[in-house]
Amino acid sequence: MDPILGLHHVTATVDDAQADLDFACDALGLRLVKKTVNFDNNGVYHFYYGDERGRPGTLWTTFPYKDMGVPVGTKGEGQVTVTSFSVPTAALPFWADRLKGRGMTVTEAEHFGEASIVVRDPSGLLIELVGADSDTRAPWVHGDVTAAQAVRGLHSVTMTVQDIAPTLEFMRSLLGVEVVSDMPGRLRVGLAGDGPGQLVDILHGGGTGPARNGLGTVHHVAMATTDGDAQLRLREELVRRGVQVTKVMDRQYFTSIYFREPGGVLFEVATQGPGFLVDEPLEALGRGLKLPPWVETNRPAIEASLPPVRY
Numbered sequence: 001m002d003p004i005l006g007l008h009h010v011t012a013t014v015d016d017a018q019a020d021l022d023f024a025c026d027a028l029g030l031r032l033v034k035k036t037v038n039f040d041n042n043g044v045y046h047f048y049y050g051d052e053r054g055r056p057g058t059l060w061t062t063f064p065y066k067d068m069g070v071p072v073g074t075k076g077e078g079q080v081t082v083t084s085f086s087v088p089t090a091a092l093p094f095w096a097d098r099l100k101g102r103g104m105t106v107t108e109a110e111h112f113g114e115a116s117i118v119v120r121d122p123s124g125l126l127i128e129l130v131g132a133d134s135d136t137r138a139p140w141v142h143g144d145v146t147a148a149q150a151v152r153g154l155h156s157v158t159m160t161v162q163d164i165a166p167t168l169e170f171m172r173s174l175l176g177v178e179v180v181s182d183m184p185g186r187l188r189v190g191l192a193g194d195g196p197g198q199l200v201d202i203l204h205g206g207g208t209g210p211a212r213n214g215l216g217t218v219h220h221v222a223m224a225t226t227d228g229d230a231q232l233r234l235r236e237e238l239v240r241r242g243v244q245v246t247k248v249m250d251r252q253y254f255t256s257i258y259f260r261e262p263g264g265v266l267f268e269v270a271t272q273g274p275g276f277l278v279d280e281p282l283e284a285l286g287r288g289l290k291l292p293p294w295v296e297t298n299r300p301a302i303e304a305s306l307p308p309v310r311y
C-alpha cells in the first residue's frame, strides 16, 4: 500500500462560531486559512485553521452548529477524544498563563516523556499543547505570540476505543503504522515516522461507553496521502476487505474518502493538494467567505443564513 504521510487535519463539531474563532485565532494564535461552509450542509460554516498556508498536519477545522438543533455530544469510545498541538517545551508556562488568563482551567499531563497542558475549548473539546522540541515546522507568527512560543501544528490525536488490538491491526495492515511507544492502556503509533504531526495515541476506553457525535466532540481525523491515485488504491483495498468507504469527495482544497476503523472512529484520507491557495492569495487567506463553484450560485441565501462573525 502507499504510505500515509502523517496527519492531515482534525475536524470537530463546535457550538458558537465567534467563540470558536476567538479561541483558535486569538487564544491559540492559529491562522484562519479558510472560511467556507460545510459542503454537506451549506447553512453551517466550515473554518480551517493552520499555519501560514494551511499545510496538511497543521490543520484544525470546525463546524459551528450553534442553534441548529445538534445536541451536545458525549466523549467516549469510538472517537478522537483529545487533539494535541505541539509547542516548544519552554513555552508551556507561557501557554498555561495565557489560557488561565482567559478563564480556562489548565491541567498538566505527561505522555511518553513529553510534558503538556490540557484545556477545554469554548465547546468543551479537549485541546492539549505538548512540549515537543523536535518539531522543526515553521510556525505562523501572529499578534502577541512570538515565534519562540507559537503552535507548530498538530502533534497527535488520542483516539479512545473499547479494544485496542483490532484498531491496531487495521491501522498496521492498511495504513502502515508502527507502534512507537506503549504503556498499559495506551499505545502510540507513528503514521510515517515518530515525529509531531505523525502520531496517534490509541487509548483503551476502560468501559467509558460509546461516544455520541454532537457539539464539543471531534467528528473525524484525516490522514494525508500523496495524491488521488494513491487515494484510489487505498479505496480499492478497503472495498476488497469489505470495509464501507465513501466515494471520493471533492473538498475543493483536497479530495477525501471516509471510513470507520474497527473501534468506530471515523477516518478520512485526504490528498495533500491542491491546498488553500486555489481560491485566494496567501496574504488574504481566510478573509472572505469562499464557496466551491457548485455552491456559488446559492451565495446570497447562504450568506443570509450564516451568523455574522469578525475575521
Ligand code: ZN
Residues within 6 Å of the ligand: 009, 011, 220, 222, 268
Ligand atoms: Zn475532514
